[in-house]
Amino acid sequence: MDLQDQLKNLFPDHIEEEKPETADAAGGIWMQDDPILCKYEKRKGKPITILDGYTGATEDFKILAKEIKTTLSVGGSFKDDKIIIQGDYRDKIMAMLKAKGFNVKRVGG
Template sequence: MAKKLTSLDDLGGFVFSTNKDFDLNQHNETEETLPPNEQLLEAHLDKKNRGGKVATVIKGFVGTADDLKNLSKDLKTLCGVGGSAKDGEIIIQGNFRDKIMDYLKNKGYKVKRVGG
């Protein structure tokens, strides 16, 4: 059975362009982590696709995957629960929005409450 392609990375870095002036190095930039005072994060509560259980979702983080993972670890430790971090979002199990917002504000982040 052939391997199913789920992303462009599965093609092994193959890039096709009809632009003869295309520069691969120009589009291969790594994202730098913005300082906390320049970041605007959104704190959401989410129940969709979670079997009716509530999760706190922090969106809008701009930075490297390692920094996102470290912030996620700090928040999970603060709340004493599990969660995950991917695609610029941190998902924390349970309703800890106020506690997380206070923590992030103390760290220098700008945090906006979104939703109910």
């Protein structure tokens, strides 16, 4: 008898709640007609990539930011409806967004 069975015996009325699935690119994140702008800047001498121009819900954009950061294993933040990624990852980010179905436009350099 493992721990799960022992807990079920102790608490028979306890029902496990199913966790809601995270938003998926096909179903959860809102697609837009206007392109997302992918910019390159240097702040304090360090390169950063900025994604701007998303017109959907901010929660969807935050989910997208987290997914980009974890996929690329880089740091970044979400401020003022912009995703700021540390480093110059324009090509990789644009490929990821195009694979998800977003329209992306490269701005600068």
